[in-house]
Every structure is written in C-alpha cells, then in structure tokens.
Amino acid sequence: MTLHLDKVGVVHANGRRALAGIDLVVAAGERVALIGPSGAGKTTLLRVAAASLRPTEGHANVLDADPWTLGAGALKALRARVGFVHQAPPIPPRQRVVTAVLAGRLGQWGLGRALRSWVAPADAAGARDALARVGLAERLFERCDQLSGGQLQRVAVARTLYQAPRLLLADEPVSALDATTADAVLRELVAYSESAGATFVASLHAVDLALRWFPRIAGVRDGVVMFDLPAAQVTPERLAALYAGEVAAERERPVQSLPHVTLPLGST
Amino acid sequence: MSAVAAVRPALRDPAAARRLGWAITALVLLWPLGRLADFHPATLLAPSNLQVLGTFLAGYLPPSMAPDFLRELATATLTTLAIATAGIALAFVIAVPLAIAATRSLSVAAIGPADGRWRGRLLRQAVRTVTVLLRSVPEIVWALLFVRASGLGPAAGVLALAITYGGMLAKVYSEILESADVRPARALLQAGSGRLAALCFGLLPLAADELVSYTVYRWECAVRAAVVMGFVGAGGLGQLMDQAIKGFVPAEASSISLVFFALVLLADAISLVLRKVLA
Numbered sequence: 001m002t003l004h005l006d007k008v009g010v011v012h013a014n015g016r017r018a019l020a021g022i023d024l025v026v027a028a029g030e031r032v033a034l035i036g037p038s039g040a041g042k043t044t045l046l047r048v049a050a051a052s053l054r055p056t057e058g059h060a061n062v063l064d065a066d067p068w069t070l071g072a073g074a075l076k077a078l079r080a081r082v083g084f085v086h087q088a089p090p091i092p093p094r095q096r097v098v099t100a101v102l103a104g105r106l107g108q109w110g111l112g113r114a115l116r117s118w119v120a121p122a123d124a125a126g127a128r129d130a131l132a133r134v135g136l137a138e139r140l141f142e143r144c145d146q147l148s149g150g151q152l153q154r155v156a157v158a159r160t161l162y163q164a165p166r167l168l169l170a171d172e173p174v175s176a177l178d179a180t181t182a183d184a185v186l187r188e189l190v191a192y193s194e195s196a197g198a199t200f201v202a203s204l205h206a207v208d209l210a211l212r213w214f215p216r217i218a219g220v221r222d223g224v225v226m227f228d229l230p231a232a233q234v235t236p237e238r239l240a241a242l243y244a245g246e247v248a249a250e251r252e253r254p255v256q257s258l259p260h261v262t263l264p265l266g267s268t
Numbered sequence: 269m270s271a272v273a274a275v276r277p278a279l280r281d282p283a284a285a286r287r288l289g290w291a292i293t294a295l296v297l298l299w300p301l302g303r304l305a306d307f308h309p310a311t312l313l314a315p316s317n318l319q320v321l322g323t324f325l326a327g328y329l330p331p332s333m334a335p336d337f338l339r340e341l342a343t344a345t346l347t348t349l350a351i352a353t354a355g356i357a358l359a360f361v362i363a364v365p366l367a368i369a370a371t372r373s374l375s376v377a378a379i380g381p382a383d384g385r386w387r388g389r390l391l392r393q394a395v396r397t398v399t400v401l402l403r404s405v406p407e408i409v410w411a412l413l414f415v416r417a418s419g420l421g422p423a424a425g426v427l428a429l430a431i432t433y434g435g436m437l438a439k440v441y442s443e444i445l446e447s448a449d450v451r452p453a454r455a456l457l458q459a460g461s462g463r464l465a466a467l468c469f470g471l472l473p474l475a476a477d478e479l480v481s482y483t484v485y486r487w488e489c490a491v492r493a494a495v496v497m498g499f500v501g502a503g504g505l506g507q508l509m510d511q512a513i514k515g516f517v518p519a520e521a522s523s524i525s526l527v528f529f530a531l532v533l534l535a536d537a538i539s540l541v542l543r544k545v546l547a
Contacts (some may be wrong), residue, residue, distance in 0.1 A: 014475030053459045054349040072376070090455035090475035094547075103469040107460025117535040121444060 002028045002063060002167050002199035003049055009057030010044050010223075014093040019223045022058070026199055031190065033214035035201040037246040041162055042203035043087075043221040046169050049201060051075065063167055071113065078095070080107025081164030085189070085202075089156035093145035097136070100144055100155055101127040104163035113125040125131050130162035131155070150177045157185055170202035186213045189264050207239060219235045276465035294521040302313070302416075315419065327518035332528055343525055351422045352490035353498070355429025358491075362434030363404070367441035370395045373471060376530045395438075401436025409498040425502035429490050440482055448474040477546040481539050488535035497526070 002024040010019040018041045028230040034042045047053035048060050051067035059066065060084065067075055083104075091100045099120045104112050115123055124140065131137045134154035135166055136147075137266075145154055153176050160168065168189065174182035190213050191202035204210040211216055211231045219226040219234075227238055311317060368374065375388050407428040413425035447469075453470030461469070472479075498506015507525055511518040 050458060061427060076376075076460045077464070078460070079458060082459070085459060086451075086455060088451070090451040091460055092449075092452050092470065095473040095477070097470070101467065102455060103461070104459070106462070106469060107466040109465075111464055114462070116470065118465075119470045127461070209337075 001060050002026050002030070003201065004061035005048065005055075006046075006061070007056065007058035008045075008048055008055040008060055010041075010048065010053065011056045017223055019048070019055070022225060022229070024218065024225065028199055029193070029197045030216065031193060031200045031214045031215045032202075033210035034201065034218050035205075035207055035210050035242065036220035036226070037243055038205075040220045042220050043171050044223075045200065045220065045243050046084070046171050046203060049167070050169050051080050052084075067178075068151075074176050076107065080163075081166045081255045083160040083163045085168075085170035087172040087175060089152045090153060091144050091156060091159075093143075095144050097131065097144060097147070097155055098124055098127045098140050101159045101162050104130075104159040104161075107163070121258055126162060127158075128152055130158040132177060133161055133192075134185060150181055152187060153177060154181070156190065160247055161188070164196065165220055166196075166198055168200045168202075170200075172203055172205055175205050180263050182209065183212075189195055288547050289382070290423060300462055324518070328522035328525075329523040330519065332517070332519035333523070337520055341486065341505075341527065344498075344503075344505045344508045344524075345531075347422055347499065348491060348494045349531070351425040351429065351504055352487060352496040354426045355494070356433060356483070356487045356490050358426065358430035359433035359486075362430060362438035363441055365436035366395050366434070367445065368463070368467060370399070370438065370442040371467075371471075373446055373448070373453050374457075374467055376457055376463060379458055388398060393446050393460045399435045399438040403439065404435075407432040407493050408496055408500065411502055412500050415501045420501040420503070422503045423489060425494055425497040427506075428497060428502075429493060431492060433486060433493075437483070444475050444482065445471055445476045461478065477543050479543050482510065482547055484535060484539040484542060488532055491531050491535065492528075 003024065006020055008024075009017070010024040011017045015191040022045060024032075024045075027077060034045060036042055044053065045101050048055050049062060051060070051062045052069050060068075065078055067078055070078060077240070093244055099118070102117050102121055102123060105123075109117070113122060121127065128137050129142050133138060134157050136151060136154055136158065139147065139151070139155075143234075144155065147155065153173070157173065160170075172191065173189070174185050177185060186209055189200060191203070194197065200214075202214070212232065216228070217231050218228045219236050219238065221242055226242055227234070243261075278388050312321075354398040370392050372392065375392075409430055410428035411424050414427050418424055418427075448471055452474065453466040456466040456470045457463070494502070494504055495509065498508070498511050500503045501507070505527065509521060512518075512524060
C-alpha cells in the first residue's frame with residue numbers, strides 16, 4: 001500500500017475546512033486522477049499525501065509509514081521518495097536547466113555531493129536523459145529564464161523524473177501547457193510510473209486527460225470524495241453532479257483543440 | 269464630436285491637493301527639528317563667514333603632490349583598505365551562519381513536523397537578538413575599547429568592524445533571503461532536501477545579486493568606517509587625515525579627500541561589474 005488516508009480531515013489555521021473524512025487507499029503502482037471543481041480540496045489532499053501537510057483529523061500513511069510519528073531524519077528520507085510536480089514550476093529563473101534538474105536528488109544526496117553539484121553539475125548525463133523524456137535535452141546548459149513557461153514546467157517534470165520517486169504526485173501538472181504538450185508530458189509521467197512501478201496520483205482540470213491516462217478516477221468536491229471509480233464507470237451524469245455550478249468551458253478548454261481525442265464519456 | 273468633448277473629464281489632478289498637504293505637513297514637522305539641531309543655513313551665507321570659508325577652501329588647492337607624502341598616502345590607503353577588507357571578511361564569516369539560522373524561508377518545521385516549530389522560532393529569535401547586540405554598539409566605540417585593550421594599530425579596527433558589520437550583514441542577508449520567492453526552496457525541502465542544499469539551489473539563485481551588491485556597499489561603508497577609526501588610533505588614512513588637519517596642512521587633507529573619492533568610485537565599479545556578471 002503506497003497511500004492510505006484514513007478519515008483524513010484538514011482544517012487550515014484560518015479556520016477554513018479543506019478536507020473532511022477522506023478515505024483513500026492507493027496500491028503500489030496504481031494510477032489515480034483527482035478531478036473536481038477548483039477549491040474542492042485536491043491540492044490539500046495531495047499535500048497530505050506528500051507528507052508536507054499534517055492532517056488535523058484522521059491518519060495518513062505514506063509509503064508504509066506514518067510521517068507524523070517519524071523523527072526528522074526519517075521524515076526527510078521519506079520525503080525524498082515522494083516526487084511532486086507543482087502547478088507552477090518552483091524553479092529560480094537564473095538557474096541553469098541542468099542544475100534545476102539535478103536538484104531533484106538533493107534529498108538523496110549528502111551535503112557534500114549537493115555542494116559539489118552546485119559548483120559543477122555532478123551528473124550531467126542523468127539530467128540530459130531526464131530532459132530527453134520531455135523533449136528538452138538540447139537545452140541542458142541554458143538558463144531557465146530563457147525558456148517559455150511551458151518549457152519550464154517540462155523542466156520541473158524532468159526534475160521529478162530524475163528524482164525517481166516511489167510515489168509520484170502532481171498538482172495540475174499540465175494546466176499551463178498546450179493540449180499536445182500536455183498529452184505528451186502525461187504520457188511520460190505515466191510511462192515512468194509503469195516502468196518504475198511507482199504510484200501516480202495527479203489532480204487534473206481536464207477530465208478527458210484524466211479519463212485517458214488514469215484507470216481510476218476520484219471525484220472531489222467540497223473536501224469530500226464524491227466518487228472513486230474505474231474510469232469506465234465515470235458517467236456524464238456523475239461528472240455533471242461533480243461540476244454542478246462550475247463553468248464547463250474551463251475544464252474542457254485544454255482538450256478542445258486535440259484532433260484525435262475520443263471521449264469515452266458517452267460509452268457507458 | 270461635441271458629445272465627446274462634453275464627457276471629457278477635467279484635467280485637474282484630484283490627488284494634487286492631498287500631495288500638497290503632505291508636503292506642507294512634512295515641512296512643518298521638519299522645521300522645529302532643524303532649529304533643535306542648530307541648523308541655520310543663513311549664517312553660512314553671511315559675508316564674514318563666507319570669507320573665512322573661502323580662505324580655508326583656498327588652502328586645499330592645489331592638493332599636495334610631494335613624493336614623500338604620496339608614499340605615505342599610498343601606505344595609509346593600503347592600510348585602510350586592508351582594515352576594511354579584513355573586517356568585512358570576518359564580518360561575513362560571523363554573518364552567514366546567523367543569517368541562515370534566522371531565515372524563515374528555510375524552516376523545515378514550516379512544512380512539519382509541527383512540534384519542531386517552537387524550537388525553530390526560539391532559535392530564530394535568539395539569533396535576531398544576537399545580531400541586534402552585535403550592531404547596537406557603533407564600531408567606533410568598539411575600536412576605542414580595543415585600542416585600549418590591544419594597543420594602537422589596525423587590529424583594533426578589524427575587530428571592531430567584524431563585530432558591528434557582522435550584525436548588520438546578518439540582519440540584511442536574512443531579510444534579502446526572506447524577501448525572495450520561498451516556493452523554490454520550500455519545494456526542495458518538501459522533496460527531502462536539507463536546509464543548506466535548499467539555500468544553494470532554491471534561494472541563492474534568486475537573491476545572489478542583491479546579496480553581492482549589498483556586501484560590496486557594506487565594504488564601501490567599512491572603508492569610510494576604517495578612516496574614522498584611524499582618528500582614534502587604528503592607523504591608515506584616518507590617522508593621516510588627523511595629522512593633516514591638526515598640523516594645518518590643507519593641501520595634504522585635500523589629497524587624502526581625493527583618495528576617499530577614488531575609493532568610493534572603485535567600490536561602485538566593483539559592484540557594477542559583479543551585478544552584471546550575476547544578472
């Protein structure tokens with residue numbers, strides 16, 4: 001079991017409730033997409049799964065450990081095995097691409113190796129291989145501020161691939177990318193999770209991408225899981241209920257321009 | 269057309285009255301402060317005072333170019349530069365660990381474990397107090413103290429600078445680091461990276477140019493402070509200036525002033541080059 005959330009609830013410091021009674025069990029190697037309207041609690045759920053937010057209620061088990069009973073060193077080691085693709089790439093603009101990618105393994109490297117790599121890239125070949133998967137191998141030694149926003153997000157994906165995590169989490173990883181690139185980046189993340197046997201949980205705005213790449217879909221709304229089903233059983237009625245009141249155009253926009261998409265929505 | 273003209277808003281700036289009000293308030297508040305500080309600009313312009321000032325300034329020209337004096341000036345310049353540079357280097361060594369400890373963006377406790385949070389807060393508060401203590405006493409006071417303790421000479425100046433400037437650098441370094449975007453460093457901490465690695469890979473790339481230009485500016489200030497400490501016996505340009513003024517040799521004082529100017533120019537150029545390299 002990679003991820004086991006047991007009646008998890010989160011109330012933020014300002015008193016706002018983000019999650020309530022979340023029960024979610026994800027087996028090793030499984031792929032789950034979280035969908036739902038914005039503000040539903042998807043990001044908070046992912047942060048709990050990443051062991052970077054302590055739930056105020058219930059228990060979170062990450063990679064067979066309860067992060068909040070671990071000592072500082074063990075928690076650090078656990079976090080090094082969890083990869084997180086953020087919605088906005090958290091990469092300093094004046095950093096070189098190679099350095100940004102290599103930073104993915106800082107959790108696994110000792111301080112000595114980290115500092116040596118800060119001066120001169122410790123594993124340029126590894127960084128290049130990770131970049132090749134997102135189609136940016138030739139930008140290895142360029143500075144990140146010379147890349148477009150979409151390219152920078154792909155560098156962030158390459159960093160997470162280089163980290164080689166056991167649990168791969170992604171918070172709207174492709175919302176800033178055009179439809180074709182979004183599809184290609186998801187394909188790479190899925191390929192990594194399949195080849196490494198890593199669990200992959202991602203929140204996605206584009207329902208079509210979720211249905212295409214993830215066998216299991218969890219619909220989240222108002223901090224609770226409304227449904228948790230195989231992709232084939234996610235009916236248009238369920239989606240309509242999940243997104244009731246949300247502007248439909250917003251979640252369908254990234255897929256509209258994809259020419260070869262077949263929507264499995266009507267098939268069940 | 270006339271309809272358009274009719275709705276065209278008046279050009280009078282609605283903010284003008286308020287701005288004028290603030291300007292007048294500032295003047296009204298500043299005036300009594302000037303009186304309190306015995307600041308009477310008119311006396312500067314009184315004919316008799318102007319004449320005294322004129323003769324005094326005339327003595328400054330031309331600056332002294334006597335070979336013996338220039339040799340002495342060169343040695344004194346080197347001494348002052350050495351005091352300032354050694355002082356800043358020591359201050360840097362004191363400041364870096366303090367700044368890192370005081371920077372909230374590098375707090376691992378901010379992303380849990382939550383029970384480590386009060387410990388981090390306590391440590392940061394303690395470090396802030398230390399930096400305040402370090403910089404609360406002016407370097408000239410430390411210099412007087414050290415001259416008493418270790419005798420006349422540059423060593424007293426170096427120690428004095430190290431203490432006061434160590435506190436200043438630590439405070440401003442941690443403020444610069446905290447004003448940078450915290451997300452890159454926090455993302456690294458979230459992926460299991462240590463604090464120092466997160467600093468190098470997440471924070472420094474964002475803050476390097478600010479940190480460098482502030483350090484060079486502080487070096488420039490240290491050069492001026494080293495001059496002042498020369499007056500109390502720390503050697504260098506200050507001591508030379510002291511002799512020139514007390515011995516009524518304005519031409520030499522004038523040459524020394526030119527060196528001051530050149531040193532600030534130098535610091536400015538260094539800062540400019542470094543910023544360009546790091547941009």
